[in-house]
Amino acid sequence: MAEQKTFFKREICLFCDSPLDDSQKYFEKDLEIPIAVYCVDKSKWDRVGEGDREMGDREKGEWIPYNISICNTCSTPQTLYLGDLNEVYKINHADSTGSIMKNMHYEFMEMIKNYKGEITNFLEIGSSKGELADLILSSNEFNNKDYYIIEPNFFGVPDGKKILLGFYEDIDDKVIPANTLIISHVFEHFYRPMEILNKIANNHNIEHIFLAFPDLQYYVHNNVLHVLNTEHTYYVENSFLVDLFASKGFVLKDPLKFYKGHTVFMHFSYSKESKESKGCLLLGDTVKHRNRDNVINSIDKYFSDIKSSVNLFNKFLDKSDSKYNYIFPCSIHSIFLLTFGLDLKKLSGMLDNSPNKIGKTVYGTDLLCHSFKKIVENVQDDVSIILNGGVFNAEVMESIKKNPRIKVFF
């Protein structure tokens, strides 16, 4: 049987359809990246062989080529190789148990509330847990409004919601009587966002769009490594998104609202003769980044910061005489470093506090994810920990200080 291909190559720009020129690959040679960033259950492998045998490469998970291309026309940096979606998203690893996501939904709702008088019903594209819907439906501000969710893998509480199981691309949204569209941390995952946007533009019921998008502009300048990986496959500036929606008749209605360097909220409303305020972008125009040099400089800084981190971490691991060496957290922020040469062999594992990860193996590697809390509180050996958690480092430092056998590096 022919082996199924786990990735394909992007030949044209995801926004403007311009051909992507192979001679302009960002990295001279293709790198490699694990296709997914979730953790997998190791017991699956133990059952295959005898106990604790070494894992074969296939069982660890697939790595695919990695490179970037910056479109000559619209200046959007995008990954050149796209993983099979079934593999990329096989396991939902979105941990929304933390307060950051919860507060984000709350802040988003506050913005939506300002338009409660104009909203008929809600339609949300992609929401596996329906958390924002829960919040909105339980608020007194939005009485008697229906909340439709289009989502292939819904596992939240369905009560009170109208769930349409499937992909947005496959569902007739014109029959849904809702004038307010919500897209929260979903638009950045689409391989072909223009198909989605064109479909939205053809649904003439939609008058308001509320978009929650990762603040990629903040990410690239602040060493948040969730840009240009297998899930977030493109980088755009916020003004590009504003122009993009304007080109379909959805005009930015409120100033951008930023949430903790995590998310940017945008509110667009439909206007047939829309003209974007600053760039005078006309309806239907090809959208381009306003300043190509800005984009390139941002991306250059992003990757040069990553390479510096990898260098420092590898030097630290080289010199370490601890019995065990770990990196915290067990997420894209650490996993992405593997693509840029973080020395996997010198690591004893990754650390995290998420129950969805502890005791499981990091996809594409044989590194186990251990409980950060347990290691810090109980370990009797000399341990070194690389703290790669950005804003979360400060939070975990307190607990580390109590154990003198732990060395940290950050």
Ligand SMILES: [Zn+2]
């Ligand atoms: Zn383009």
